[in-house]
Amino acid sequence: MGQTLVQKILARATGRSFVSVGDILEPAVDLAMSHENAALVINQFLEIYKGTGLEPKVWDPDKIAIIFDHRVPAESAKTATNQKIVRDFVANQGIKKFHDIRTDEMGICHQILPENGYIRPGYVVVGTDSHTTSHGALGAFSFGIGATEMASVWTLGRILNVQVPETIKITVDGKFQKFVEPKDLILYIVGLLGAEGANFKVIEFHGETIRNLSTSGRLTICNMTVEAGATSGIVPPDEETIRYLREVANVQDEIEIICPDEDAKYEREIKIDVTNLEPQIACPHTVDNVKPISEVAGVKINQIVLGSCTNGRLEDLEAAAKILKGKKIAKGVRMLVFPASGRILKEAIRRGYILDLMEAGAVVVNPGCGPCLGVHQGALGDGEIALSTTNRNFKGRMGNPNSEVYLCSPSVAAVSAIHGVITDPRNGG
Amino acid sequence: MGKVIYVLGDDISTDIIYPGRYMATVLPSETPKYVFDDIEELHEILVKGKFQPGDFIVAGKNFGCGSSREQAVSTLRGYDVRIIAKNFARIFLQNSINLGLPTFICPEIEAEIGDELEIIDDRVINKTKNKEFKLQLHHKSRQAIIDAGGLIPYTRMLLLQERIK
Numbered sequence: 250m251g252q253t254l255v256q257k258i259l260a261r262a263t264g265r266s267f268v269s270v271g272d273i274l275e276p277a278v279d280l281a282m283s284h285e286n287a288a289l290v291i292n293q294f295l296e297i298y299k300g301t302g303l304e305p306k307v308w309d310p311d312k313i314a315i316i317f318d319h320r321v322p323a324e325s326a327k328t329a330t331n332q333k334i335v336r337d338f339v340a341n342q343g344i345k346k347f348h349d350i351r352t353d354e355m356g357i358c359h360q361i362l363p364e365n366g367y368i369r370p371g372y373v374v375v376g377t378d379s380h381t382t383s384h385g386a387l388g389a390f391s392f393g394i395g396a397t398e399m400a401s402v403w404t405l406g407r408i409l410n411v412q413v414p415e416t417i418k419i420t421v422d423g424k425f426q427k428f429v430e431p432k433d434l435i436l437y438i439v440g441l442l443g444a445e446g447a448n449f450k451v452i453e454f455h456g457e458t459i460r461n462l463s464t465s466g467r468l469t470i471c472n473m474t475v476e477a478g479a480t481s482g483i484v485p486p487d488e489e490t491i492r493y494l495r496e497v498a499n500v501q502d503e504i505e506i507i508c509p510d511e512d513a514k515y516e517r518e519i520k521i522d523v524t525n526l527e528p529q530i531a532c533p534h535t536v537d538n539v540k541p542i543s544e545v546a547g548v549k550i551n552q553i554v555l556g557s558c559t560n561g562r563l564e565d566l567e568a569a570a571k572i573l574k575g576k577k578i579a580k581g582v583r584m585l586v587f588p589a590s591g592r593i594l595k596e597a598i599r600r601g602y603i604l605d606l607m608e609a610g611a612v613v614v615n616p617g618c619g620p621c622l623g624v625h626q627g628a629l630g631d632g633e634i635a636l637s638t639t640n641r642n643f644k645g646r647m648g649n650p651n652s653e654v655y656l657c658s659p660s661v662a663a664v665s666a667i668h669g670v671i672t673d674p675r676n677g678g
Numbered sequence: 679m680g681k682v683i684y685v686l687g688d689d690i691s692t693d694i695i696y697p698g699r700y701m702a703t704v705l706p707s708e709t710p711k712y713v714f715d716d717i718e719e720l721h722e723i724l725v726k727g728k729f730q731p732g733d734f735i736v737a738g739k740n741f742g743c744g745s746s747r748e749q750a751v752s753t754l755r756g757y758d759v760r761i762i763a764k765n766f767a768r769i770f771l772q773n774s775i776n777l778g779l780p781t782f783i784c785p786e787i788e789a790e791i792g793d794e795l796e797i798i799d800d801r802v803i804n805k806t807k808n809k810e811f812k813l814q815l816h817h818k819s820r821q822a823i824i825d826a827g828g829l830i831p832y833t834r835m836l837l838l839q840e841r842i843k
């Protein structure tokens with residue numbers, strides 16, 4: 250019997266030829282990622298070593314990545330102190346995949362990992378962040394874990410208790426209409442499955458539409474699979490994956506490709522045709538409250554947010570800049586732009602996108618998570634409404650439980666900024 | 679035995695259990711004071727200790743969805759309460775096992791504030807309503823972590839075994 254891509258990856262990581270759905274395994278970890286919450290991981294890691302008489306040493310410093318992104322530059326003394334603890338630990342343990350607060354290396358963890366070639370097809374990747382699902386875009390099995398679990402991985406080099414998940418196969422065909430984007434597709438899928446529709450499962454993506462997507466679009470899609478509860482999303486690697494790794498991530502060494510078997514057994518198969526797909530909007534206060542834009546057009550907006558690990562990449566800034574070039578953001582509307590990495594910001598400056606956005610009135614902040622999780626820049630006032638390209642709209646997510654967040658694609662964000670209300674980009678920007 | 683102190687709906691996210699604005703606070707000893715900060719009534723019950731040890735919070739489907747923040751578990755771990763939900767989001771469930779927060783999966787649970795519940799083996803008995811509901815027990819590999827007192831002592835045990843070898 251054939252195996253899904255995740256079954257094959259887990260078989261490899263445990264030195265077997267075959268694993269069955271439901272098996273409990275302890276796969277070796279190829280990459281273990283944390284952000285500022287490494288401060289908590291360190292606390293738990295030292296706790297594990299307490300009383301053992303052993304010197305605390307991570308299993309393999311080359312397989313650990315730590316990226317500061319959630320609160321950069323630090324917004325409080327507490328955060329700054331946590332960051333300092335992490336910096337000292339990193340130096341002590343010889344961890345080199347460390348990205349500090351400086352434009353030549355910083356960015357959101359889910360952008361830094363792929364663009365630096367830290368992710369390869371077939372890897373088992375764990376991260377102390379729920380959107381670690383993103384890296385399935387490169388054919389890795391990549392999922393979020395808690396800080397204590399990460400401390401255990403740092404100690405043992407493997408992750409305990411991984412139950413081989415069932416896989417949902419989603420095949421996507423058809424050509425997107427103009428101004429309809431990967432974000433609209435994944436919002437549609439989250440709406441279709443519901444917030445827990447894929448709980449404990451993996452979503453494997455197939456079909457010509459996926460094949461024709463750049464890695465950037467695949468990252469957007471895998472990023473949000475967790476919003477349907479999925480353990481991860483995954484795209485079988487192909488020529489585009491190799492192109493991205495060689496040309497963007499500058500990977501020189503051999504790239505191994507693992508693909509699912511033709512006769513793999515799936516929990517469910519879903520077919521989607523995007524030919525007639527409208528732009529989609531996730532309405533407050535759950536991500537699966539998704540509606541076609543025609544049903545929500547006209548809602549008045551106070552703040553537009555463009556960025557995040559979902560839609561802060563070059564393609565996203567480009568889509569928005571093209572719409573906003575030579576235009577003005579509506580009076581009374583604030584637009585915040587936060588590129589996903591320093592590298593993206595620099596390239597967007599070179600290509601003129603940043604100038605276009607700024608001349609339209611947008612505020613461009615430094616790369617990082619910015620307003621996405623409501624602790625840093627760009628909190629909302631009572632009763633305010635945000636339209637955002639981020640991935641979550643839970644009550645209080647942007648720092649204020651008395652506000653509302655709608656989620657959308659970069660094109661919808663840009664055109665809505667001009668009109669001050671949710672606007673369908675297909676109806677003229 | 680314990681009483682139901684609060685009933686929550688479906689899809690309670692970790693942003694609700696532990697708002698992002700407190701995420702710079704990481705130590706399990708410091709997180710409990712921010713528990714359910716945006717649900718005033720439940721926050722008060724917990725922080726002011728208006729419950730008995732072993733009392734229950736009952737929730738719907740997908741409890742603990744969203745962010746992987748472990749504070750959402752350590753904040754609840756600061757109080758001697760048990761969580762029964764129709765089901766849990768994956769990361770939250772694993773975190774609760776790792777930190778020793780008592781969680782029970784009960785897809786059919788029906789309970790209201792004030793109901794008396796008792797857990798016997800694989801069943802929840804609602805004594806007030808005179809009804810019984812089946813529990814889905816944790817897998818034995820998860821139970822091993824619970825039995826060891828959480829993932830820290832469990833990993834410590836494996837570490838010592840492997841270093842001695």
Ligand code: SF4
Pocket residue numbers: 318319357358359378380557558559617618621622639640
């Ligand atoms: S951009 Fe938002 S969703 Fe992405 S890692 Fe940062 S806080 Fe999380």
